[in-house]
Amino acid sequence: MMIRLILWSGLALGVVASSLGVPPDWESSIQGEDPIEVNIAWLTSLDYKPGMKLPEEILALDGKKIQLVGYMAIGTLEGSESFELVPESCECGRSKVQHFIDVTMTDDVSRFTPGRITLVGTFSVGEVKEDGFVTSLYRLEIERLP
């Protein structure tokens, strides 16, 4: 019975891993509590309109430890506790709320780095509103910059 349960758990994890499009070795990485690698271009190319229901694949990442690779948005303020992570260094014409990850640091402040950076942290997803406008859709809380 126990063996069957373990097999089913493994299979279930495999299905989730497959649906997230993460590397095949993700099943083993989960056991070591390694982060789930998520593709930033995939997240930020979502055809999004304020108020719409987000795809289950994305909602399933809420609260998870994930790894994202991207660029600090040009214009990031030095010494700020947050910055925007974007899929390409040039994000002209892509300034909508789904186009970036709002990164906050619990133990660091921003210093602009122009190259690609890899971040690991806790992901949260869903609309955050201010004055009736959606100001963030994807958020990542990290301890510090790499």
Add this chain to the structure above:
Amino acid sequence: MHLSRWALGVALAGALCCGTLAQDEDKEVERLFGAAIHGRVVIRSQAANRLVALGEIGEARILQELSEEGLGLAAMGPPIIEAIGLCHSAQLRAALWPALMDGDFPWRPSVARALAEKPRPSETSGFAEHLTDPLAEVRAAMVKGFGEAQGGLDELNTMLRDEDDRVRRAAALALLDRGQGRALWFLIEELKREDKFFERPTGMSARIMVSRALSKRGVDLGAYDSRLASTIKVNAEALQKLIQSQEGERPPMESWQIASGPVLGERIGLELRSCRAGEFFLRWTDTDQLLVGQGNAAVVTLPPGTTQRLVQDLTRGYDHLEGRRFFGAAGCDMEQVLLRRSPQAPSETLVIAKGPAFVPDLRPAPLTKAYGPLIATLPDQESSDPRLHNLRSRAHAALALLGGPLP
């Protein structure tokens, strides 16, 4: 008597109520207009879209700024410009075409996207005129508008040969939307891409965009997952099925229309993005090859030892910058330099950025000095390959508009 007093009361209350409503509406218009221009960047397009969704009153507010005393189109910025594409006002739309025709207008890609949002059949000649625009973002939008306005299929087929992948994708999708199933062959190539620009997975980004666009159109991609390599079993099988569903033979393609893999030995990268002069993607490899473009890049063979010399020059340029790797301010004009000091080292990125206005002496002198020998390796002849045609002259012109002219 009583009745007329009552009627007067109702009329007064109604007038007051309407006045209050009108005041509230005016306040909302001003709030949205202000937010669309001066609000946080992330809310600007939401505010602009809500402003035009108010209908005539919102459109009138934008129109007011197009008068002689108004801000003008450029100062209202990209979110409002793009929202004009959703408007019914013919006057507002009419203001977009001259802006597109003005090579110095700072937000031409936004203007082009606005025009392509709800294209009119009467505008096909306007769209056609800009199919050869120097800016790929403009060409891509023009292709979309031209296709939706029922422009000619021959012109769309010609755009499948564009040097820029965004334009080719727009052309293939426009043809697909017009029932030209053959265009799917070109998108299948995009789904097979594995290329990178140094560490940046340009091929994967193309796969993600194309698979989303095809899924939206109801094309059955089976179990294809754009985030995974196109060669893994599940994706290879899905692509094979898609190929089998195609009628006829795969059409002949230019090299740059065909999927490719990553390049080994990239040592120097130079990415130039000018909102006036277009974009350039240049790489120099360990094997003395100059690669031009993203995806399946054009290859120019350089004399032996060229890359090693260029790496030394650029390393000296980097070392004179005392660790600074960013110059300028946020904006759409950008020079991005990538340097691998040794074949196995990760690339070191340096960015120079600015808005549409010229900034004197923006590029630091050591870098300008290192650029000279780099740019001298670019071919400058006429070429049937659009990526190589008069490349050095075009790159020179773009650099002059970006960080400043080279000596």
